[in-house]
Amino acid sequence: xxxxxxxxxxxxxxxxxxxxxxxxxxxxxxxxxxxxxxxxxxxxxxxxxxxxxxxxxxxxxxxxxxxxxxxxxxxxxxxxxxxxxxxxxxxxxxxxxxxxxxxxxxxxxxxxxxxxxxxxxxxxxxxxxxxxxxxxxxxxxxxxxxxxxxxxxxxxxxxxxxxxxxxxxxxxxxxxxxxxxxxxxxxxxxxxxxxxxxxxxxxxxxxxxxxxxxxxxxxxxxxxxxxxxxxxxxxxxxxxxxxxxxxxxxxxxxxxxxxxxxxxxxxxxxxxxxxxxxx
Numbered sequence: 001x002x003x004x005x006x007x008x009x010x011x012x013x014x015x016x017x018x019x020x021x022x023x024x025x026x027x028x029x030x031x032x033x034x035x036x037x038x039x040x041x042x043x044x045x046x047x048x049x050x051x052x053x054x055x056x057x058x059x060x061x062x063x064x065x066x067x068x069x070x071x072x073x074x075x076x077x078x079x080x081x082x083x084x085x086x087x088x089x090x091x092x093x094x095x096x097x098x099x100x101x102x103x104x105x106x107x108x109x110x111x112x113x114x115x116x117x118x119x120x121x122x123x124x125x126x127x128x129x130x131x132x133x134x135x136x137x138x139x140x141x142x143x144x145x146x147x148x149x150x151x152x153x154x155x156x157x158x159x160x161x162x163x164x165x166x167x168x169x170x171x172x173x174x175x176x177x178x179x180x181x182x183x184x185x186x187x188x189x190x191x192x193x194x195x196x197x198x199x200x201x202x203x204x205x206x207x208x209x210x211x212x213x214x215x216x217x218x219x220x221x222x223x224x225x226x227x228x229x230x231x232x233x234x235x236x237x238x239x240x241x242x243x244x245x246x247x248x249x250x251x252x253x254x255x256x257x258x259x260x261x262x263x264x265x266x267x268x269x270x271x272x273x274x275x276x277x278x279x
Contacts, residue, residue, distance in 0.1 A: 002078030004071060013079050013186060017142030018193075020177040020185030024071050024123060030182045033062040033125055037205070040248070050160065051260050053091035057209075057227075057244060058256040063089065064244040067209055072121050073230045075186060076211045080117050083214035083231035085238065087111065087118065087224070088263065092158060092206045094133050094198035099156045101133070101196045103164025106141075107210070108189035109149045110163055110267055112220030116146070118189035118212045124179035125205040132204040135185065135195045136174040142190035160267075165192065179206075222266035225259055 001007055005019065013019045025033070040060070041047055048056075057063040066072065067086050076084055088111075094100045108116045128134045152162030169192055177185045187193055198204045214233040218224050226238035233240075241259065246252055 002074075004074035005078040010078055013188070016139040017188040017191035018137050018139070018177065018185060021179050021183040022075060022185065023182065024069065024075075024184045025182035027182070030125065033066070034205075036060065036062045037125075047095075048091060048093060051257070053093065055089060055256060055259055055263065056091050056207075057086065057089050058241075058259060059244070059248060059252060061244070061247040063091070063207065064247070066123060066207055067227070068229055072123070072184065072209070075184075076119055076121060077230065079119055079186065080211065080213045081231075083233065084229050085212050085214055085216070085226040085233065086209060086229045086241075087113070087212050087226050087238075088210040090208050092122075092195075092204075092208055094158075094195075094204040096198065096201050096203055099197045100158050101156055102158050102194055103152060103162065104138075104169040104192055104194040105149060105159070105164045106146055106190050106192060109146045111189065111210070112218065112224070112266065113189070113212055114217045114219045116189050117216060118210055120187050120189070121184055121209045121211065122177075122179075122187070123184045123207045123209070124181050125207060126181050126203060127179075127200070128181075128204050128206055129178040130176050131198075132200045132202075133196050133198040134176055134178045134204075135187075135193055136171075136176050137187060138169060138173050138192035139175055141192040142188040144190065146190060160264075164194075169194075220266050221269050222262065224266055225262060 002010055009019045057067040148166040149163050150166045152164055215235050218237050224238050225241040227241040
């Protein structure tokens, strides 16, 4: 029995590479988050998109709260231990009636982390069921090696480089991870996963948080930042990221842009192209 996960859930994560659904947010927490997102969009006159949807815990108070949420960290601690870094976080938005998708892929092929223990906590901020294009996974696929990926220029692909498995995936083996708003899933960095179009009349919004043990080594060409969110970092394998100070302040936007430039350089090394443009 862990801090948050029970014995069967911990075993499922180890054997299948994922566990879902997990109840995380209260109705009040969920309402506050969505109101803050709506307020930002009303204030700016446009929907949240790149670069603000990436590493958004360095801009928005709601995202900072989620990255440090005790229930999320308790669940993550149950699978990777007590010393936890946040490596990255992304807001995944699929507009209503949208063909937006994410190809089958493994996260770790382009995160350059060793050992491969990174876990993604995917928090549903709106309904994320099959009709809305929830995540699908291939159980047990995390037990193999990282496989070859290639890039895809399809504009409907939500990943900036469009990375995906170069091989065909047997979708008959796929299992859906539908989530109600306020629930979360966990998945392993090697797990095959994807998501497809949103056929609902409302947006599908989820927040994916990438956590790693502090002992993880950075094996990328460009040095990565990471934020200590629980425990201690005795290893200092990453550039120390500062916690959000003043949400949506000019200084914070500038710091976020610096972090994103470093992250995109790291991600795009060796890429044939990137759809992500930073001014």
